[in-house]
Amino acid sequence: MRTACFIDGYNVFYGLVAGTVFKWLDLPALLCHIIKVEQPASELTAITFFTSGVKPSLASRGNLSKEAQDTYLRxxxxxxxxxxxxxxxxxxxxAPRFVDKETAPSRHDKVAIWKLEEKETDVHIAISMYRLASQQVAxxxxxxxxxxxxxxADTDMTPALRAIREDFPELKIGVILPHREGMKRTTPGSLKNHSHWMRHLVTTEELASHQFPDRVPTLKRPAIKPEYW
Structure with missing residues (x-):
């Protein structure tokens, strides 16, 4: 069963590897493993990764964070x-001022903040999935x-899954939630309702056993695992 994977990079980073030693994640190997477990007839033929570049001025390690992301993407x-x-x-x-967890936010008590938003990613994933589905008939x-x-795990993708299920019923739809073992996360029911199967979490053992080697050959200089990862 020829399979294409569409990855929300922001979801994967914060759901699976942020704050861990598993950032140098071999995603192709991990996904190949998971889809084989969930659907043994699966054959991984395409992976598309959607992300936005790190802003060094806002990153915890400044330019090092951007360099690490660029290296990983290579x-x-x-x-x-x-x-x-x-x-x-x-x-x-x-935005409403945070006092403590017991105090409700008040629209009458606001403070000025900088709001950082990732733009275009959700729409790009949705359009890419639907376009690929429509191209198959030819x-x-x-x-x-x-x-x-x-x-x-982003429920903004629900309309895209619903449309694909309705318009291309011959296509099987799977969802892998980028939820790390041990973290309490709510299962997005709307995604589950419009998929044929769903993987609810990725185990620590799976993350540990699917890491890139420290040096990954590329067409130019090798991609070397960042020292602080």
């Missing part, structure tokens, strides 16, 4: 992953994608 590309870039938008906003049967897998 490693993914060297392994056949197609990377699409969105953008970050930083704008001044007013292909010979043996070349068609038979399964799409979304790697995200």
């Amino acid at each position: 490693a993914l590309i060297a392994r056949g992953v197609v990377v699409h870039y969105g953008r970050h938008q930083l704008e001044p906003r007013n 292909l010979p049967t043996e070349e068609r994608i038979q399964q799409m897998v979304l790697v995200s």
Whole structure:
């Protein structure tokens, strides 16, 4: 069963590897493993990764954070992953002041903040999935994608999954939630309702056993695992 995976990079980073030693994650190997476990007939044929570039001025390690992200993306590309870039938008906003967890937010007590938003990613994933689905009808049967897998827990993707299920009922839809073992997360029911199967978490053992080697060969200089990772 020819399978294409669509990855929300922001979801994967904060759901699986942020704050861990597993940032040098071999996503192609991990996804190949998971889809084989969930659907043994699966054959991973395409991976598309959607992300936005780190803003050094806001990153915890400044330029080092951007360099680390760039290096990781080079490693993914060297392994056949197609990377699409969105953008970050930083704008001044007013938000309710945080007092403590027991105090409700008040619209009468606001403070000025900088709000950082990732733009274009959700729409880009949705359009890419739908376009790929629509392109399959013109292909010979043996070349068609038979399964799409979304790697995200973002319920903004629900309308896209619903439309694909309705318009292309022959396609199987899977969802891998980028939820690390041991973290309490709510299962997004709307995604589950419009998929044929869902993987609810990724185990620590799976993360540990699917890491890139420290040096990943590329067409130019090798991608070397950042020292602080």
